[in-house]
Structures are given as C-alpha cells and as structure tokens.
Amino acid sequence: MLSGFVVALVTMAYFGLLFAVARWGDARADAGRSIITANVYSLSLAVYCTSWTFFGSVGRATSGGLSFLTIYLGPTLMLMCVGVVIKMIRIAKAQRITSIADFIAARYGKSQQLAGLVTVIAVIGIVPYIALQLKAVAAGLDMVFGQSEHSVRLLGMDSTLLVAGVLALFTILFGTRHLDATERHEGMVAAIAVESVVKLLAFLAVGVFVTYGIYDGFGDLFSRVAGHPEFARLLDPDSARSGNWMALLVLSGFAILFLPRQFQIIVVENVDESHLKRAVWLFPLYLLLINLFVLPLALAGLIHFPAGTTDPDSFVLSLPLAHGADALVLFAFIGGLSAATGMVIVETIALSTMICNDLAMPLLLRSTWLKRRKAADLSGVLIAIRRTAIVGILLLGYVYFRAAGEAYALVGIGLISFAAVAQFAPAMFGGMYWKQGTRAGALAGLLAGFSVWAYTLLLPSFARSGWMDGSFVEVGLFGIGWLKAQALFGLAGLDEISHCLWWSLLANLGAYVAVSLATTPDAVELAQAERFVDVFRQTERLPGAHLWRGKASLDEVVELLKRFLGPARAQQQLIHYARLRGLDDWRRLPPDAAFVHFAESELAAAIGSASARLIVANATREEDLGLDEVLDILDEASQVRAYSRELETKQRALEAATGELRAANERLRELDRMKDDFISTVTHELRTPLTSIRAFSELLYDDPRLALAERQRFLGIIVGETERLTRLINQILDLAKMESGRAEWTTSEVDVGAVVRDAMETLGQLFRDKGVRLDAEIAESLPPVQADRDRLMQVVVNLLSNAVKFVAADSGVVRVAVGEADGALRVTVADNGPGLTPAECSQVFEKFRQGGNTMTDKPQGTGLGLPISRQIVEYFGGKLWVESAPTAGATFIFTVPLPAPEA
Amino acid sequence: MRRGSRSRQRLGALALCGLPLLGFPILGLAQGEWLGWPAGFVYLFAVWAGLIGLAAWIAEGRGR
Amino acid sequence: MKKILIVDDEPNIVISLEFLMKKEGFEVAVAADGDEALSRAAAFSPDLILLDVMMPKKSGFEVCEALRADPAQAALKIVMLTAKGRDTEVARGLAIGADAYVTKPFSTKDLVVRVKELLGLA
Known part of the structure; x- marks a missing residue:
C-alpha cells in the first residue's frame, strides 16, 4: 500500500516538472527560438486522449467490445483530410482567430450573438467532459489509497472538489500568467507533449505488465476467453450495431477538430503548417499504441475479478494493485493524472478565452464600470476574467459530476460532449466551403442542433440521475409518444448517442441550409465569406481593401x-x-x-x-x-455602418455612371455639331465651283454671238471648275474612307528618296512655268520604309504644290530634303513664301482651311490636301507638321518610321 | 505548393478509402479467428496500421 | 447709269457676274474681300451691291451691317450671295437689312431680274 506522503510527493514533483517545461518553453518562445517542432506538435494533439481514454476505454471494451476503437479511428481519418485542417489554420492565422467561437463568429460577419451562442454551447457541452476528468482522477486517488469512494477529505472537501481546486490552480498558473494568453502558449504545448509521452508510457507499462507479466501474452488471453462464452462476443465486430459504429466514427471525427481544446491545439497553437505532415501519421500512431492493450486489459480484468466486484473503469489501476505492483500503480496514477490535467488545462484555457472574449467582453463594453476606468490598462482585467472563468468552469464540472456523473460510465459522459461539439460542424464546414452560408443560417442551425442535443441527451442524463422528472424520456413530452427523448418520431433501436447525433445533425444542417438560402448576407458577412472560402487564393491580404472608412x-x-x-x-x-x-x-x-x-x-x-x-x-x-x-451604440452601429457603406459605394458608382453618360452625350453632341459643320462646309465648297459653271454655261447659252476669245475663256473656266469639283469630290471621298478606316492601302518597301524624285519630276513643269527654283538634297542609300508608295507620292506632291502656290513667281525657292533621324525618315519641304502665323500653323491642317489669301490661286486648292496628307503620314506611324513664322517662309516636315531592327 | 496540394489530395483519398474499410459492412467480414487471434481485432489494427504507414509514406518525403 | 459693286473672293464668280452686269448695261466695280468692299463702296458709291457672305477678312454679314450703319449709304440696295443655303442664314441676312438673298448656284436670268427689280428698272 502506498503512503499518502509518497503519492503527494511524486504528484507535486511531476507537476513541478511540467511547470518547468512550460516555463522553459515560454522562455524559448520569447527568445524567438521555438521548441515546438513537428514532433512536439503531433504529441500535443494527444491531449485528445484524456482520462476517459486512460481509464474509460478499458471500461467501454468490457461492455462494447471493439467499438471503443471508433473514438480513435474517426480522428485518424479526419486528420488525413489535411486540406481541411490547413484551410482552418490558414484562415485562423489570417484572421487572428483565438477560439472556435471566434472562428464561427468571424466567418459570419464578426457576429457577437453567434460568438456568444457558440461559447454557451461549448461550455454547456464540455462541462460533463470536465466532470468526467474530475471523476476519474478522484476515483483513481481513492483507489491508490485503497479507500472507499470519495472518502479522501481535506479541509472538509471531498476528493473530487479537491482535484478540481488543484486543477484550477494549475491551469491558472499555466495558461494565464500574462496576457500573452492572447497569443500562443508554447510552454503549455510543450508541457502537454510531455504529458502525452508520460500517459502513453504509463498505459503501455500497465498493458505489458498485465499481458506479459500476469498472463502469457495476447494469445494466452484470447485463448482464455474461449472458456468464457459470455465474453466471446466482445471479440467480434457486431454487425447489428453498425449504425452506432458509423455514428461514433463521424462523431469522433468532428470532435478531433471542434472540441475547443483540439481547435486550440491543432489550429490556434500551430506554429507551422508543415507540422501537419508529421501529425497526420504520428498522432494516429500514438492512438494506435495507446489502444493496443485496451482489449487485453479488459479481458484480463473480466477474467480476474468476479463480475460486479470492481468498476471496469478502474481496471488500469486495480489490476496492478491486485498483484502488488505498487510502483506501477503510482506510475499508472500519474499517467491518468496526466491525461486528466492535460485535458483540463487546455480545455479550460480555450473555454475561458471564449467566455472572456465572447461573453464577458460584450457585457463589459456596455457596462458603466468600464467607462469609469477610462484610462486604465485593461489587460489585467482580461486576465482576471479568464482566471475567474477557469474556476467557474471547474466548479460547473463539479456540480455536473454531483448531479449526473454517478449514473454514467466515463465513456458515456464523454460522448455527450462529443455530440455537443458536433453541432459546430455545419457552421464550420459550411463557413469554409460555402459562401452562401449566412449568419442567420448559422444561428438557426446551431440553435436547432443544440436544442435537439439538449432534449435527447443532456436532459435525459439529468433525468437518469434523478435530478429531474424522467417522464419525457419514458413516455414522451406531454405524454406524446413520438416525443420520447431517446426515440424521437419512433426512431428506436439505436443507442442514445447515435440517436442524438442523427436527429441533431439533421435539424442543424436543415436549419442552416434553409435559413441561409432564405436570407441575404450583409456587406461584412459577404466580405468575410470571401476571405474564408477563398483563403488559399489570397496569398496576402490587402490591408487597404477593408470595409473601413473613417x-x-x-x-x-x-x-x-x-x-x-x-x-x-x-x-x-x-x-x-x-x-x-x-x-x-x-x-x-x-x-x-x-x-x-x-x-x-x-x-x-x-x-x-x-x-x-x-x-x-x-x-x-x-x-x-x-x-x-x-x-x-454597439451591434446596431456596425450593421448600420455596413449598410450605409454599401449605399455610399452604390451612390458613388451611380454618380460615376451619370458623369460618364453626360460626357458621352456631350461627345455625341459635339460630333453631331462637327458633322453638321462639315456638311455645311462641303455644301459650300461644292456650290462654289457649281456657281461658276452654271453662270458661264448660261452666259454662253444665252449669247450665241459671243466673241470667240471670250467664248474660249469662259469654256476654259468651266473646264477648270469642273476639274476642281471632281477633285473635291474625290478628296472628300478619300478622306471619308480614311477616317472610317475603309481606305485601301498597299504596303510594301518604299524608297522614299525615289518617291520624292518622282514627285519633283511630275511637278517640274509647274515650277518652271512660275519660275520657281526647286532644290533637292536627298541622302544616299536610305533604308526603305514600309508604306504605300502612291499615298506617299500624294503627300509629297501635295506639299510641293502647296509650296509652289504660295511662293512669289520668279523669286520663289523651294528646297526638298530627305534624311534619317531618330529611327525615322524625315522629308522636309521648305519655301520662301509669306509664312504662317502660329495660329495658321495649326489651322492649315483643318479641313477646308486654306492658307494665304490669294485670289488667283484659289481654284486649285480644295482645303483638303493637308488634312489628307496628315492622315496618310499618321497611318504609317509618322508625323506631319509645319514650322513657320510670318515672312520667314514655311517648312513642312513629315516623318515615316523605319521598321524596328530585328531583335 | 503544387507538390503539397498533391499529397493533400492523396491523403484525402486515403481517408475516403479508410472510411469503408474501417466500418460496416466490410468490417463484418472479420468474424471468428485468424491464426488463433480474434479476426476483428487483427483486422482493425492491421488496416489502421496500414493507413498510418501509407499516410507517413505520402506525407513524409515520398520520392524526396 | 446705275452702278453695281460686286464683292466675292472667288475670281471666276466675279468674272461671270462682272460680264453679266456689264452686258445688262450697268457700271461695275469689283472687290475681293470685306475690307475692300467697304472702301470701294465709299469711293464708288454703288446703287446696288452683290455681296458674298463667306469671305476672308470680313464676312458679308459684317459688311452688310457696316453699310446699313452708314447714313451715306441709306439708298444702297444689298443683295447677299451665299453658297450656304441654310434657312437660319437667310433669316439672318434679311434681319440685318439685306434687300435680297440669293443662293449659289444662281440662275443668271433670275439674278438680273431681281437686280433690276430692286433698282426700279423692271
């Protein structure tokens, strides 16, 4: 028999060791040298294995056979869906998520109601689970001291309350030393990993001792069972319970992600996504190892102890105890204690964070107390709230243990909690993969699922322990048969857990989807939905792209x-x-x-x-x-702001559209006016030659006795004006084609020097007639350009004929030069005519604007030559402009770009 | 990244295969004894260990 | 003999009008732009002016307004000639005091008839 002193000493030493590990981990984290490796992360996940695993699995195996394994197979499969887990981690990091309540609330528009509801569900759902830990540790304590149940007393407290007190103290020391409670707790994670190793080694030690020390290995135990036909059924998978089997796989698969402590460890405490690569197989391997000896221990206990004399939940301790292995009993007790404390620490830290952030803070923010402490540092207040919450949660666990715990085996209580957190599944998965999911939908789903859970599982557990009237379980609420709490709508034949799971998930998922589809999300919800569902697409969040303006x-x-x-x-x-x-x-x-x-x-x-x-x-x-x-102003304020922001955005868009329309209308009107002017001008230009033609024709017609010389002169004018008319019409058509892009161009390699020489030859007679000198300076061996030869010719001829038109007869000089500059060929036509004012320099390129004021030359010009020339030059990527000043002559210059050199 | 997401898909596929293997009705085939050990016990632990081995092989440096 | 001043910047139109009016027995002077028109009108003191609207330096409208503002030219008949046939321009020409408005191209016979009418020769 162990002395109380030794047990207390070893326990204190063990706690001290854990505490040292945690301090060391925190110190290393502060120094920037994290001790959280992939292995530590994987081991810390084993906080999943609580005292329920440590003591309860054996108990469950004695009644349910192999079905205890489902609780570990579900997480194995769920963890292999690495994509889901990584997505949760990625989102949580991007959004600085602190808990599962925070996650769900953030997804649905950072909703306080939702955060509060999730917190309430989590607390109510987890309290039985905490009670379970207290019960297991207290039972273990009593067993180690060999005393009757709950008779270890100190200062008037029973052993369970004592355990609760110690655990509360320990948790407070661990989790809320400073407000870095907000961030990660690397020290705590390290301590949890150590505990995981300890509980695994302890369980394996007991397993090996019993299987190989007391008995002769697995084969020996299995053959002994053959002599106990009442136990043989435990070894065969029972097809009749296949529905339960699947339900437990699903339930435990959800639990590994959604239990607040698992979310804390897997998501919040994750320092590196790549650690999952290790966890995906190391954690399942851990689970496999810790379950390896469960069935042998169960069988050994059943064989060793006469039926009903020993609680199967305590076989892990009672078997070595019965064989006098005191040291092993102590080790097993420490292992069980590890399992319980690990769970309680992480779970209460996770829950206290939720209670503080999502229940206490909203109340605090409204209270007058906060206003009075206007300038004070609130971080201390936050820590105080969390510590209070930790004590409160453990007290609640104790109360539940008192109220309902006695009536249940360990596993039964744990599964009640699993079923509660499974209610988060639709809102979580929907939130990560379905943008249409809305806040109202999530609220409706959670409320529906939670209500069904409470009615079919939580309240019956109270009723079973005589805490409340059980008639709603036996005969149905108000005596209505199909309202029987554990056979809703007549669905009987399942165990209570499966029954609750299927009904609650149906209600939850149905309400979530239906309400989501029936409601429209507000702007914040939409933005958050985008950020959650498309988290992989946003490599970096744009801080500017926020719904913040102010x-x-x-x-x-x-x-x-x-x-x-x-x-x-x-x-x-x-x-x-x-x-x-x-x-x-x-x-x-x-x-x-x-x-x-x-x-x-x-x-x-x-x-x-x-x-x-x-x-x-x-x-x-x-x-x-x-x-x-x-x-x-609170919640309404953020709602209203979201709406008004939306409105503002729309109004701005509308204003922009109106402005664009107005501008387009203005442009159209301008175009219309230009077209009108153009037609009016064209009309004028066409009527002018027509006027001469008609007048002279009539004069000739009316007066047949007109002198021959006069007659010849008039006919000459008529012919000239007809030519002018023809030219005008051709040019107008030409220009119209070019402007509408329907002109035909034949592009080929053109020697610009040759073109200029041709043009000079064509117009040579004109120059000689007027006595104007024409000089040319054409550079040798110019590279060819890509252009339409005839069109270029048209430009040069136009410039030359303009020049000869405006210079004085006999003293006029026109100089033509062709050279290369800035990757383009450059043609200049300079004259010594009257020159142009700066205003005229730009006007000459407008249609029907003719330079100069020479009555004699007017009939030759149409006022379209330069605009057409400019169109042609620009078509080939060049420019046409004039440099001139009054009395200084005019120089028309155009360029044609050379083809880009081959790279 | 591409490699990462491919091993993610392989692990997901492994989970999908694991679900029917670890549940009824396939599980119901493991009745009686295999080499003197209970078939259900052997089957569950063997499949489980197999899945873990495959997961380790996929996640940790396959072909690295 | 009645005197007619012909104002147009198109040389061929001036030639045709000059020939036409001389044939009808009028004394004719010509001007090629608005400024010249005003100085010629002062020096030549015509009985009627054939005035083109679209001209360099001063438009026909401006010339018309200037002439109407000059009491010395009160008896002067003004016939506007224009290649722009828009109604607004006809109305404008008449509003500032033109006696007639003829659109180009015109019938020589009709023009002669109008001129004679205005000069009271018909």
Whole structure:
C-alpha cells in the first residue's frame, strides 16, 4: 500500500516538472527560438486522449467490445483530410482567430450573438467532459489509497472538489500568467507533449505488465476467453450495431477538430503548417499504441475479478494493485493524472478565452464600470476574467459530476460532449466551403442542433440521475409518444448517442441550409465569406481593401491597444509594425486603413474578432465621439455602418455612371455639331465651283454671238471648275474612307528618296512655268520604309504644290530634303513664301482651311490636301507638321518610321 | 505548393478509402479467428496500421 | 447709269457676274474681300451691291451691317450671295437689312431680274 506522503510527493514533483517545461518553453518562445517542432506538435494533439481514454476505454471494451476503437479511428481519418485542417489554420492565422467561437463568429460577419451562442454551447457541452476528468482522477486517488469512494477529505472537501481546486490552480498558473494568453502558449504545448509521452508510457507499462507479466501474452488471453462464452462476443465486430459504429466514427471525427481544446491545439497553437505532415501519421500512431492493450486489459480484468466486484473503469489501476505492483500503480496514477490535467488545462484555457472574449467582453463594453476606468490598462482585467472563468468552469464540472456523473460510465459522459461539439460542424464546414452560408443560417442551425442535443441527451442524463422528472424520456413530452427523448418520431433501436447525433445533425444542417438560402448576407458577412472560402487564393491580404472608412487618430488607436494589450506589449507590437512599414518611430505612423487593420487584428488576438471589430469601428468614427459614448451604440452601429457603406459605394458608382453618360452625350453632341459643320462646309465648297459653271454655261447659252476669245475663256473656266469639283469630290471621298478606316492601302518597301524624285519630276513643269527654283538634297542609300508608295507620292506632291502656290513667281525657292533621324525618315519641304502665323500653323491642317489669301490661286486648292496628307503620314506611324513664322517662309516636315531592327 | 496540394489530395483519398474499410459492412467480414487471434481485432489494427504507414509514406518525403 | 459693286473672293464668280452686269448695261466695280468692299463702296458709291457672305477678312454679314450703319449709304440696295443655303442664314441676312438673298448656284436670268427689280428698272 502506498503512503499518502509518497503519492503527494511524486504528484507535486511531476507537476513541478511540467511547470518547468512550460516555463522553459515560454522562455524559448520569447527568445524567438521555438521548441515546438513537428514532433512536439503531433504529441500535443494527444491531449485528445484524456482520462476517459486512460481509464474509460478499458471500461467501454468490457461492455462494447471493439467499438471503443471508433473514438480513435474517426480522428485518424479526419486528420488525413489535411486540406481541411490547413484551410482552418490558414484562415485562423489570417484572421487572428483565438477560439472556435471566434472562428464561427468571424466567418459570419464578426457576429457577437453567434460568438456568444457558440461559447454557451461549448461550455454547456464540455462541462460533463470536465466532470468526467474530475471523476476519474478522484476515483483513481481513492483507489491508490485503497479507500472507499470519495472518502479522501481535506479541509472538509471531498476528493473530487479537491482535484478540481488543484486543477484550477494549475491551469491558472499555466495558461494565464500574462496576457500573452492572447497569443500562443508554447510552454503549455510543450508541457502537454510531455504529458502525452508520460500517459502513453504509463498505459503501455500497465498493458505489458498485465499481458506479459500476469498472463502469457495476447494469445494466452484470447485463448482464455474461449472458456468464457459470455465474453466471446466482445471479440467480434457486431454487425447489428453498425449504425452506432458509423455514428461514433463521424462523431469522433468532428470532435478531433471542434472540441475547443483540439481547435486550440491543432489550429490556434500551430506554429507551422508543415507540422501537419508529421501529425497526420504520428498522432494516429500514438492512438494506435495507446489502444493496443485496451482489449487485453479488459479481458484480463473480466477474467480476474468476479463480475460486479470492481468498476471496469478502474481496471488500469486495480489490476496492478491486485498483484502488488505498487510502483506501477503510482506510475499508472500519474499517467491518468496526466491525461486528466492535460485535458483540463487546455480545455479550460480555450473555454475561458471564449467566455472572456465572447461573453464577458460584450457585457463589459456596455457596462458603466468600464467607462469609469477610462484610462486604465485593461489587460489585467482580461486576465482576471479568464482566471475567474477557469474556476467557474471547474466548479460547473463539479456540480455536473454531483448531479449526473454517478449514473454514467466515463465513456458515456464523454460522448455527450462529443455530440455537443458536433453541432459546430455545419457552421464550420459550411463557413469554409460555402459562401452562401449566412449568419442567420448559422444561428438557426446551431440553435436547432443544440436544442435537439439538449432534449435527447443532456436532459435525459439529468433525468437518469434523478435530478429531474424522467417522464419525457419514458413516455414522451406531454405524454406524446413520438416525443420520447431517446426515440424521437419512433426512431428506436439505436443507442442514445447515435440517436442524438442523427436527429441533431439533421435539424442543424436543415436549419442552416434553409435559413441561409432564405436570407441575404450583409456587406461584412459577404466580405468575410470571401476571405474564408477563398483563403488559399489570397496569398496576402490587402490591408487597404477593408470595409473601413473613417477618421482615426493615432493616439486614440494606440490608447486602445495599450488598454487591451498592456502598455509594454502594445509598444512592442507598434514598433514591430512600424518597422514593417519602414518607419523608425511608430509615433509617425499614419492613422490610415492599414494601421487600423493592424490594430484590429492585434485586438482580435486579445479579445476576439467580434469585440475587436466593435471597439475599433467605434473608436475610429468620423465624428469625434469618445470611446464610452460610442460603446453604447454597439451591434446596431456596425450593421448600420455596413449598410450605409454599401449605399455610399452604390451612390458613388451611380454618380460615376451619370458623369460618364453626360460626357458621352456631350461627345455625341459635339460630333453631331462637327458633322453638321462639315456638311455645311462641303455644301459650300461644292456650290462654289457649281456657281461658276452654271453662270458661264448660261452666259454662253444665252449669247450665241459671243466673241470667240471670250467664248474660249469662259469654256476654259468651266473646264477648270469642273476639274476642281471632281477633285473635291474625290478628296472628300478619300478622306471619308480614311477616317472610317475603309481606305485601301498597299504596303510594301518604299524608297522614299525615289518617291520624292518622282514627285519633283511630275511637278517640274509647274515650277518652271512660275519660275520657281526647286532644290533637292536627298541622302544616299536610305533604308526603305514600309508604306504605300502612291499615298506617299500624294503627300509629297501635295506639299510641293502647296509650296509652289504660295511662293512669289520668279523669286520663289523651294528646297526638298530627305534624311534619317531618330529611327525615322524625315522629308522636309521648305519655301520662301509669306509664312504662317502660329495660329495658321495649326489651322492649315483643318479641313477646308486654306492658307494665304490669294485670289488667283484659289481654284486649285480644295482645303483638303493637308488634312489628307496628315492622315496618310499618321497611318504609317509618322508625323506631319509645319514650322513657320510670318515672312520667314514655311517648312513642312513629315516623318515615316523605319521598321524596328530585328531583335 | 503544387507538390503539397498533391499529397493533400492523396491523403484525402486515403481517408475516403479508410472510411469503408474501417466500418460496416466490410468490417463484418472479420468474424471468428485468424491464426488463433480474434479476426476483428487483427483486422482493425492491421488496416489502421496500414493507413498510418501509407499516410507517413505520402506525407513524409515520398520520392524526396 | 446705275452702278453695281460686286464683292466675292472667288475670281471666276466675279468674272461671270462682272460680264453679266456689264452686258445688262450697268457700271461695275469689283472687290475681293470685306475690307475692300467697304472702301470701294465709299469711293464708288454703288446703287446696288452683290455681296458674298463667306469671305476672308470680313464676312458679308459684317459688311452688310457696316453699310446699313452708314447714313451715306441709306439708298444702297444689298443683295447677299451665299453658297450656304441654310434657312437660319437667310433669316439672318434679311434681319440685318439685306434687300435680297440669293443662293449659289444662281440662275443668271433670275439674278438680273431681281437686280433690276430692286433698282426700279423692271
């Protein structure tokens, strides 16, 4: 028999060791040298194996045979869906998620109601599970001291309350030493990993001792069972219970992700996604090992102890105890204690974070108490709330243990909790993969599933322990048969867990999908849905792309950070952030959207996304309201803001569209006016030659005795005007074709020098007639250009004929030059005519604007030559312009780009 | 990244294969004794260990 | 003998009008733009002016307004000639005091008839 002193000493030493590991882990984390490796992460996942596994699996195996394995096969399969887990981790990191309540609330528009509801469900659902740990440890304690149940007493407390007290103290020391409770707890994770090793070794030690020490291995035990036909059924998978089997696979698969402590360890405490690669096989291997000896222990216990004399849940201790292996009993007790404390620590830390952020904070933000403590540092308050929550949760566990625990075996209680957290599945999976899922849908689904769970599982557990009237289980609520709590709508033949799971998930999923489809999400929900579902597509979130708009003052936001994070930590984060943005001094940070986003995510890490959003949104309004005034406005405010932002965006879009329409209309009107002017001008230009033609024709017609010379002169004018008319019509058509892009171009290699020489030859007679000198300076061996030869010819002829038109007869000089400059060929036609004013320099390229004022030459021009020339040159990528000043002559220049050199 | 997502898909497929293997009705085939040991016990642990081995092979440096 | 001033920037139109009016027995002077038209009108003091609208320097409208503002030219008959046939321009020409408005191309016979009418010779 072990002495109380030795047990207490070893227990204290073990706790001390864990504490040292945790301190060391925290210190290393603070120094930036994390001790969380892939192996540590994988082992810490084994917090899944609680005292329920350690003691309860054997108990369950004595009644359910192999079905205890489902609780470990489900997680094995679920963890292999690595994509799902990585997505959760990625989202949680991007959104600074602190808990599963935070996750669901953030997804559905950072909703406080939802965060609160999830927290309530989690607390109510998990309390039985905590009770289970207390019960197991207390039972173990009594067993080790060889005393009757619950008779270990200290200061008037029974052993269970004592255990609860010690665990509360231990958890507080572990999890809430400082507000880094907000961030990760690397020390705690390391300690959990150590505990995982201890409980595995302890269980294996007991298993080996019993299987190989007391008996002669697996084969011996299995053959002994042959002599006990009443136990033989435990060894065969029972097809009649296949529905239960599948239900338990599903249930445990959900539990590995959605139990608050599992979410904490797998998602929140994950430091590196790649650790999952190890966890995906190492954690299942751990599960396999810890289950290897469960069946042999169960069989050994059943064979060794006469039926009904010993609680199967305590075989792990009672078998070595019965064989006098005291040291092994102590080791097994420490293993069981490890299993229980690991679970309680992580679970209560996770739950206390949820209670603090999602229940207490919203209340606190509304209270007058906070306003009075206006400038105070609130990080201390946050820690106090969490510590209170830890004590509260353990007390609740104790109360439940008192109320209902005695009536259930360990596994039964654990499964009640599993079924509760399974209610998160539709909102979680829907939230990660279905953008249409809405806040209202999530609320409806959770409420429906939770209600069915409470009616079919939680309340019957109270009824069974005589805590309340059990008639609703026996005959149905109000005596209505199909309302029997554990045979809803007559669905009998399942065990209570499967029955609850199928009905609650049906109600949950149905309500979630139906309500989601019937409601429209608001802007924040939509944005969050986008961020969650498409998290892999957003390699980096754009801080500017937020639903935040308003005025923030740096001081005000910094004040918030100091209040909720504590001054030291706030300062540290600000310095880090300023450095990221390339600033030496955080005081010079601009209070822009990116900064506000940074502040919000820092606060979210401390107090959850819903509360953080509320505080930031209110502290950064355009109106200069104080924090306390603004806190009253609360949820409605963020709703209204989301709507008004949406409205504003739409209004801006509308204004932009109106502006565009107005501009388009203006352009159209301008085009219409130009077309009108053009037609009017064309009419004028056509009528002018027609006037001469008609007038002279009539004169000739009316006066047959007209002198021959006169007659010849008039006919000459008529012919000339007809030619002018023809030319005009051709050019108008030409221009119209070019402008509408329907002109035909034949592009080939063109020697520009040759073109210029041809043009000079064509017009040579014109120059000689007027006595105008024509000089040419054409560079040798110019590279060819890609152009239409005839069109280029048209341009040169036009420029030359303009020049000869405007220079004085006999003294006029026109100089033509062709050269290469800036990757283009350059043709200049310079004359010594009257020149152009700066205004005329641009006017000459307008249609029907003719330069000069020479009555004599007018009939030759149509006023379209230069506009057409410019169109042609621009078509080939060149430019046509004029350099001139009055009395200084005019120089027309055009370029044709050379083809780009082959790369 | 591409490799990562491919091994993710392989693991997901493994989970999908594991579900029917570890449940009824296939599980119901493991009745009686295999080499003196209970068939259900041997079958479950063998399939489980097989899945773990495959997962380790896929996740940890297959072909690295 | 009645005197007619012909104002147009199109040389061929001037030639045809000059020939036409001389044949009808009028004394004719010509001008090629608005400014020249005003100086010629002052020096030549015509009984009627054939005035083109679209001209360099001063448009026909401007010339018309200037002439109407000059009391010395109160008896002057003004016939506007235009290649732009828009109703608004006809109305404008008449509103500023033109006596007639003829669109190009015109019938020589009709023009002669109008001119004679205005000069009270018909």
